[in-house]
Amino acid sequence: AQSVAQPEDQVNVAEGNPLTVKCTYSVSGNPYLFWYVQYPNRGLQFLLKYITGDNLVKGSYGFEAEFNKSQTSFHLKKPSALVSDSALYFCAVRPSGTYKYIFGTGTRLKVLA
């Protein structure tokens, strides 16, 4: 079965420190991987995606993600966290040949001033 796992319900990090939000996936075929962020009472905002090519993907707001095929991971990173980064982050996979996302359970990021 195709799935996405976000092992941490919450991640706390001090402002200015690097942050990592973890994601692993299980999918047949080529993985198309995405990160979205959700602020309170809002929809999901697209951050970045991995389709093919370079394993390090750069996205919006200074975020980047590293695709690791051998570990089936797609961790979200940012070199220096801001308090305004505090939100709910979702990793998702779009199985090839389908038109839907399979989302992870989400990780709440809390950046402390």
Added chain:
Amino acid sequence: KAGVTQTPRYLIKTRGQQVTLSCSPISGHRSVSWYQQTPGQGLQFLFEYFSETQRNKGNFPGRFSGRQFSNSRSEMNVSTLELGDSALYLCASSWTGGANTEAFFGQGTRLTVV
């Protein structure tokens, strides 16, 4: 460029009633999909439409239905509402809905069933 617009933003309904939610995609986007978000189940795929045709359906009962119009606007309908249908319903649009394309989400309709 206007984003994805969902109406209404909030809705309170009684058990047994039916409800219709509306989604206007980004101009030019022809794929519209719907998701249900709840604290317990997370984000669950409902269905996806492209050029008025449903291409994918999630594992929801037949009480959940949708449609897409020729201008790509979409509606979803839930009949015989149950308490468990209380959720944030999110609509997303994209150019083609292909697996390698990102979707853009609306702010959602928060449905409360009492």
